[in-house]
Amino acid sequence: MRRLLKGFAAAAFALLISAHARAVEIEYWQYTFKQRVDTIDTLIQQFQAANPGITVKQVTVPYDNYRTRIAAAIPAGEGPDVVQLFYGWLGDYIDANLLQPLPASTFDTAAIDREFFPFVQGMKVGGQYYALPTAVRSLALFWNRKLFKEAGLDPEHPPATLEELVDIARKTTKRDSAGNLTQVGIALDTAGQDVQWIRQILIPEFGGVPYSPDYRKVAYNTPAGVAAVRWYTDLITKDKLSTLGFLTDGVTAFRSGKAAMTIDGSFRLGAFDAQKGLDYGVAELPAHDGRRSNFASYWANGITSKAKGEKLEAAAKFLAFITTPAAMQLWMEKVGELPARVALAQSDAVKNNKTYGPFVRGLSYAVATEFVDETQQRQVMMDMLDRILIKNDSAEAAVASAAGEEQKILDKRK
Amino acid sequence: MVRHPGRILAFTVLLLGGIVMIMPILFMLLTSLKDNSEIYELHLLPAAPSLDNYVQILGHSPFVRWFSVSFGVASLSTLSVLFFDSLVGFTLAKYRFRGRGLVFVLIMSTLMIPTEMLVIPWYVMAKSMGWLDTLWGIAFPGMMSGFGVFLMRQFFLGVPDELIDAARIDGLNEFQIFWQVALPLVAPALSALAIFAFLGNWTAFLWPLIVTTSPDLYTVPVGLASLSGEFQTDWEMIMTGSAIATIPTLVVFILLQRHIVSGIMLTGLKG
Amino acid sequence: MSVARRQAVWAWIFLALPLAYFGLVRFWPAADAMSLSLSHWNLVGKRQFIGLANYQRMIEDPVFWQVLGNTFEYLLLGLPVSLGLAFLVAYHLDRIRHVHALLRALYFLPHLTTATAMAWVWRWFYQPAPVGMFNAWLQALGLPQQAFLRSTSEALPAILVASVWAALGFQIVIFLAGLKAIPRSSYEAAEIDGAGGWQILREITLPLLLPSFVFLLVTTSIGLLRIFDLVYNMTASGDGGPLNATKPLVLAIYQSAFARMDMGYASAQTVVLFVILLCLSLLQLRLLRPKW
Numbered sequence: 001m002r003r004l005l006k007g008f009a010a011a012a013f014a015l016l017i018s019a020h021a022r023a024v025e026i027e028y029w030q031y032t033f034k035q036r037v038d039t040i041d042t043l044i045q046q047f048q049a050a051n052p053g054i055t056v057k058q059v060t061v062p063y064d065n066y067r068t069r070i071a072a073a074i075p076a077g078e079g080p081d082v083v084q085l086f087y088g089w090l091g092d093y094i095d096a097n098l099l100q101p102l103p104a105s106t107f108d109t110a111a112i113d114r115e116f117f118p119f120v121q122g123m124k125v126g127g128q129y130y131a132l133p134t135a136v137r138s139l140a141l142f143w144n145r146k147l148f149k150e151a152g153l154d155p156e157h158p159p160a161t162l163e164e165l166v167d168i169a170r171k172t173t174k175r176d177s178a179g180n181l182t183q184v185g186i187a188l189d190t191a192g193q194d195v196q197w198i199r200q201i202l203i204p205e206f207g208g209v210p211y212s213p214d215y216r217k218v219a220y221n222t223p224a225g226v227a228a229v230r231w232y233t234d235l236i237t238k239d240k241l242s243t244l245g246f247l248t249d250g251v252t253a254f255r256s257g258k259a260a261m262t263i264d265g266s267f268r269l270g271a272f273d274a275q276k277g278l279d280y281g282v283a284e285l286p287a288h289d290g291r292r293s294n295f296a297s298y299w300a301n302g303i304t305s306k307a308k309g310e311k312l313e314a315a316a317k318f319l320a321f322i323t324t325p326a327a328m329q330l331w332m333e334k335v336g337e338l339p340a341r342v343a344l345a346q347s348d349a350v351k352n353n354k355t356y357g358p359f360v361r362g363l364s365y366a367v368a369t370e371f372v373d374e375t376q377q378r379q380v381m382m383d384m385l386d387r388i389l390i391k392n393d394s395a396e397a398a399v400a401s402a403a404g405e406e407q408k409i410l411d412k413r414k
Numbered sequence: 415m416v417r418h419p420g421r422i423l424a425f426t427v428l429l430l431g432g433i434v435m436i437m438p439i440l441f442m443l444l445t446s447l448k449d450n451s452e453i454y455e456l457h458l459l460p461a462a463p464s465l466d467n468y469v470q471i472l473g474h475s476p477f478v479r480w481f482s483v484s485f486g487v488a489s490l491s492t493l494s495v496l497f498f499d500s501l502v503g504f505t506l507a508k509y510r511f512r513g514r515g516l517v518f519v520l521i522m523s524t525l526m527i528p529t530e531m532l533v534i535p536w537y538v539m540a541k542s543m544g545w546l547d548t549l550w551g552i553a554f555p556g557m558m559s560g561f562g563v564f565l566m567r568q569f570f571l572g573v574p575d576e577l578i579d580a581a582r583i584d585g586l587n588e589f590q591i592f593w594q595v596a597l598p599l600v601a602p603a604l605s606a607l608a609i610f611a612f613l614g615n616w617t618a619f620l621w622p623l624i625v626t627t628s629p630d631l632y633t634v635p636v637g638l639a640s641l642s643g644e645f646q647t648d649w650e651m652i653m654t655g656s657a658i659a660t661i662p663t664l665v666v667f668i669l670l671q672r673h674i675v676s677g678i679m680l681t682g683l684k685g
Numbered sequence: 686m687s688v689a690r691r692q693a694v695w696a697w698i699f700l701a702l703p704l705a706y707f708g709l710v711r712f713w714p715a716a717d718a719m720s721l722s723l724s725h726w727n728l729v730g731k732r733q734f735i736g737l738a739n740y741q742r743m744i745e746d747p748v749f750w751q752v753l754g755n756t757f758e759y760l761l762l763g764l765p766v767s768l769g770l771a772f773l774v775a776y777h778l779d780r781i782r783h784v785h786a787l788l789r790a791l792y793f794l795p796h797l798t799t800a801t802a803m804a805w806v807w808r809w810f811y812q813p814a815p816v817g818m819f820n821a822w823l824q825a826l827g828l829p830q831q832a833f834l835r836s837t838s839e840a841l842p843a844i845l846v847a848s849v850w851a852a853l854g855f856q857i858v859i860f861l862a863g864l865k866a867i868p869r870s871s872y873e874a875a876e877i878d879g880a881g882g883w884q885i886l887r888e889i890t891l892p893l894l895l896p897s898f899v900f901l902l903v904t905t906s907i908g909l910l911r912i913f914d915l916v917y918n919m920t921a922s923g924d925g926g927p928l929n930a931t932k933p934l935v936l937a938i939y940q941s942a943f944a945r946m947d948m949g950y951a952s953a954q955t956v957v958l959f960v961i962l963l964c965l966s967l968l969q970l971r972l973l974r975p976k977w
Contacts, residue, residue: 435850438810589699
């Protein structure tokens with residue numbers, strides 16, 4: 001009897017193993033963020049129910065170390081089959097042969113061109129898409145109603161133009177008797193979103209262009225570019241309405257109710273909502289001379305070059321699944337990021353939403369810069385600001401030297 | 415003490431210095447007791463101290479699990495480091511043989527490569543051995559350290575050769591001499607090494623992060639890092655996490671520090 | 686078997702397993718990582734041999750020289766300050782009989798904390814007044830405000846202060862162990878000879894402390910030349926700024942390897958670090974060889 005049982009168990013076990021062997025397992029990687037992880041878990045369950053032969057294993061990595069973790073896994077042939085990457089890394093990843101084009105059998109290039117936001121075409125290299133986002137982001141102005149009221153301002157009237165912004169910032173900046181800032185009109189943080197604000201928004205609003213249309217040439221070394229940069233640094237040096245590093249970082253400054261305004265992305269809503277006693281509003285970015293601009297960014301899903309054969313097939317299916325309208329809807333509800341498909345994002349329900357509305361309106365005219373090396377290009381901008389703010393270089397000189405350095409980075413792309 | 419005004423002055427200065435030393439830590443502890451709405455107020459003391467942040471971290475993450483992984487890995491590595499590093503240190507200090515200098519320099523040279531450059535080869539190795547995402551995979555790079563060998567060698571140099579020769583005459587074999595005669599003489603150094611080895615493994619971040627994929631195998635630092643996301647700057651949580659992570663090392667230090675500077679009369683360091 | 690041969694055999698028996706371990710887990714990966722310095726490799730695909738091109742690029746890169754300068758600045762400023770402070774504290778702690786353990790713990794505590802958390806606390810302290818503690822003190826004393834981390838000249842020393850703070854406990858413990866090892870009889874003999882406090886310090890304490898001093902000199906130098914965590918966590922977006930003013934070699938290596946996946950260049954910088962550390966350590970060990 002016992003022997004029989006043992007035999008039975010062994011047979012069952014063997015069956016289990018073979019069933020397991022027949023199922024294709026793929027790995028999906030993204031950075032750790034509770035809502036994102038939970039949402040992907042939900043999507044995986046739905047996907048597996050619809051595709052019994054495929055299992056998807058989600059691996060998450062702390063945000064700061066996401067790239068390091070991927071870099072360490074790749075030489076050993078480990079790592080994800082489907083990977084979430086910041087859109088600005090696409091160039092690096094393709095150069096490193098890390099990604100393969102999305103199979104044309106599953107992904108119709110013309111349909112993607114039509115249905116997704118136009119800036120998603122940045123994921124298209126040589127006529128083929130390499131990655132697709134579930135959700136997209138844009139920037140907006142956050143303002144603190146309580147501080148507006150304290151300064152005698154209308155708490156429902158955020159600045160619509162840069163002139164208004166300076167005016168309001170002036171009224172909401174507070175100093176102690178020794179002249180030290182105790183509350184800033186606007187939280188500035190070059191390690192946060194300010195580099196994007198200057199490069200993709202202020203420069204166009206001052207009548208310039210950051211790059212040539214193919215993103216191969218730096219184009220901001222013009223009077224308009226200099227004027228935009230100077231306007232920003234004047235907030236600190238001339239008007240003294242803010243300072244870099246106030247309360248260590250921009251988010252902390254705004255969260256703590258010591259900054260009347262800040263420029264940030266839709267991804268920040270969660271952090272501000274969690275802050276007790278913070279009554280804030282969201283508005284479209286202030287315009288200048290009737291011009292508006294916005295910066296779109298996104299995390300996209302790509303298929304790594306290690307996925308082959310049935311894994312590639314499974315990966316393509318899964319990637320298609322997490323970029324369906326239904327997945328985007330779920331992502332918006334759970335994570336709070338905007339759908340990457342235009343029709344869904346521009347629906348009235350989203351557009352008129354008090355929080356999402358300003359971001360979606362910004363998306364309609366937003367651009368997503370193509371980067372050769374996002375990290376280095378951002379560093380050039382930060383260094384440019386530091387030259388003006390710390391070294392007292394003129395805006396002209398700092399912009400010119402930044403343009404030269406960034407052009408060198410752009411020239412590295414073949 | 416009263417007879418030495420100089421000493422009273424020295425004591426006072428030392429005490430003040432000690433208080434200055436722990437100010438950043440006090441700041442960390444006080445911040446961890448604050449509610450997030452008052453965290454950025456300038457007053458140092460929390461208006462209504464609360465353990466909510468601790469409850470939040472301990473209650474909403476597999477912290478106990480991470481804790482036991484960290485503790486297991488750190489204890490295993492510490493035991494291994496204590497044994498092997500002192501064996502090597504003893505050999506380098508007390509035996510004369512060709513190649514001794516070279517072995518010492520080679521082992522010292524392992525201190526000179528940043529871990530950041532080793533993780534990729536380690537990962538390839540761990541993969542081929544099937545150690546990815548296992549406890550042993552986290553632990554294996556820390557099983558011996560050049561640092562410990564150096565420390566123990568310096569201490570064993572101070573053990574008088576006469577004692578070892580006497581033990582040989584008594585008929586002890588070489589391992590017995592190491593284990594029964596020499597090792598007890600450097601107990602203080604062992605305690606110091608135990609603290610440093612445990613601490614080093616407890617706070618190790620990059621390698622445990624890279625070798626693990628399941629949250630079940632996260633160590634405390636990796637787990638804490640996973641709690642702070644892309645755009646989160648919840649400093650009160652980071653302070654709380656850090657305070658929690660510091661407690662075990664503090665316990666280890668308190669348990670072992672007594673041995674570091676007592677009983678050391680018998681021996682000491684020699685260059 | 687002669688005594689000498691017997692000893693050698695035992696030595697190699699004891700060393701066999703550890704050397705195998707060091708060979709596999711340290712030497713081989715290190716050699717592998719350093720051999721990359723002659724290649725171009727972006728983590729996938731073949732390693733492409735390019736001779737000394739990475740080194741050439743390094744020599745021509747002004748940032749590399751700045752980073753190298755920063756690295757030595759950390760060493761040259763940090764070494765005397767941290768060893769001097771550690772000795773002073775240990776020397777006086779050693780002479781105190783009361784609440785010795787508590788005081789020792791106060792000085793050791795910083796060594797137990799995590800760099801990420803402490804880096805933020807230090808950043809907070811370095812802010813402008815009234816939030817930043819240091820500037821608030823300066824103001825109270827009527828002294829001018831300092832930019833600290835937002836200054837190209839002050840940021841490096843400001844980070845170094847945090848680094849010295851974090852390592853001090855370790856150095857004190859080693860010095861204390863060294864001080865306790867000095868036999869009472871040496872002091873008593875000197876006192877009988879009528880030697881004064883300074884004379885005892887110079888003629889007895891310092892020479893007998895040489896071995897622990899050598900250990901600390903070597904390990905502290907290595908630690909300072911490999912500084913990374915605090916710089917990464919105390920500068921905006923971990924870039925070693927402002928304007929690369931605080932970037933040490935290990936941070937440059939880290940950025941090349943993991944932000945740019947430029948393993949060859951990262952490796953060439955690692956080789957430079959390795960050579961510097963090796964030369965420096967050998968020099969220190971040789972110069973401070975015991976005379977007896």
